[in-house]
Amino acid sequence: MVIDCHGHYTTAPKELQTFRDAQVAALEDPALAPSTGPLKISDDQLRESVQPQLKFQTDRGTDVTIFSPRASAMAHHIGDGRTSLDWSRHCNDLIHRVCGLFPTNFVGVCQLPQTPSAPLANCIEELERCINELGFIGCNLNPDPSGGRWTAPPLTDKSWYPFYEKLVELDVPAMVHVSASCNPNFHATGAHYLNADTTAFMQFLMADLFKDFPTLRMIIPHGGGAVPYHWGRYRGLAQDMGRPPLKELLLDNVFFDTCVYHRPGIELLLKVIPADNILFASEMVGAVRGVDPESGHYYDDTRRYIDSIEWLSPGDREKIFYRNVGKVYARFVRDRPDLID
């Protein structure tokens, strides 16, 4: 069993983007607003649209993808809370339909209707809808709804707490995941994503968030940004600040995925971070789409790198490939006891 905890619906039918384009255009000219009601997309279109993901699952020997809307398209900095809510509901509804069509291949994680200026109240409602009504098992939480301006308070600020209370109550984790950058300094997948991962980890290190929420689980994607590479720096910073050792401080609550696109990076991750804190992921179909001419394989075929680490014990391999999912995404197991042996 191999579960990919980080897949985005980057191949949705064009009708989704058409809706979004109209929605954005309507911010300038209300006459251009898209029609309300469900998008006119057939089940056949949806089946066709996820063929790339299904083919990669078959080719790479992965079984289930924890599947969420395209991260770069969340773009919470556009419009207001209403804009984000309408957009998120459409995106989440499509994920729900795909999961319904391929219930053994995809499990849903939702986009939140965040917006730079508003509180997280409307996010709680959409989170509850997705978890309780659509059967989703987690959410993507954007630490920077301003899209590269970083105007929100840190994730450890009390203003985020009502949302965390709901995560704990629903027993679902959040993946810390930014979206597109409207700051020309930050390329989305080449800088903003990794910076956000690094930033969030350091915020967690400095605060007592997990003392306040001992069962809250956060996944830091993209292999944890710069964190495992600089694990010595973080251990030293925590020590200089008089904080507890990182393991004690964070590793009951913080998990890293394996979206690192070369073998040396994966090997470092597996050496430095305990296997209990690593979840298999490939981010497919995602940030990097090409085939590495040096290896002849897709850069994002991360299973191949892990398979090649000969010193990884079978027990740790199982944890990374699927057992940790049961711990982090509690509803995954609750709803599908057949999926974890």
Added chain:
Amino acid sequence: MVIDCHGHYTTAPKELQTFRDAQVAALEDPALAPSTGPLKISDDQLRESVQPQLKFQTDRGTDVTIFSPRASAMAHHIGDGRTSLDWSRHCNDLIHRVCGLFPTNFVGVCQLPQTPSAPLANCIEELERCINELGFIGCNLNPDPSGGRWTAPPLTDKSWYPFYEKLVELDVPAMVHVSASCNPNFHATGAHYLNADTTAFMQFLMADLFKDFPTLRMIIPHGGGAVPYHWGRYRGLAQDMGRPPLKELLLDNVFFDTCVYHRPGIELLLKVIPADNILFASEMVGAVRGVDPESGHYYDDTRRYIDSIEWLSPGDREKIFYRNVGKVYARFVRDRPDLID
């Protein structure tokens, strides 16, 4: 011979901070302005102040430190161009005096009087003063003078070009180095520094800066932020964008230091990045000051990690420890032919 290309004067006599405090206070109340003229700091005070650096050099077996003002204190977001110029001149003058007192131990690199709103004109003048009059061999260039708001254009924007022309003319490199963060999201040494390193690399990847300036050299510190750990991602992104391979695109011009504070991180860096592009550095006395209880040694004693990599060839070790300095910091060799054999 071991040359540490990244040391900051974090131990300056308190008179320097007293000046700065008065300068900042004067922004609110001009009556509090510090007196003009040189700071009243004796040579004995300066000698005493760098004893920690000299002791680390002896204890760790390093010979020369390329020495610049405290990076986190540059704080270009405070005040205006005049504020930054007065502050930079004092900081640079102290570096010059330390280098004069210990000419075989320290070689100077300057802080620039950057400011968020102004062009780089006053930076050129101070750069010329430091290189031509004070004998410095490079500068620290802040890609985000706003201190975590990231309001400047990317480093590849044409507005930076007059400054790069001067770097090329003087034949000196720039280390890309941000300063303190006034954005509560970003801890300086735990997030902002690494994010800036990552951000700058991706900016370089997307633009033709080094086609326009084939001899321009940039050092990305802190082991390159997240870059070596995600080298596969960057190779793939360049490929997806139709850019040349990274080696061809960037590695005549971009160099990484070894400020990575654990052996697995250093090993990854040495595996992934060609030895021609790595410069030894420890950032001492710097970001992390403690002793690692697991090893019994200082986290920032980076020489120890490199020494322990048994597969590193003697030739590559020499490049990293000192030979590459001759290539990147051309004036280091020109002014001190005795220092490189």
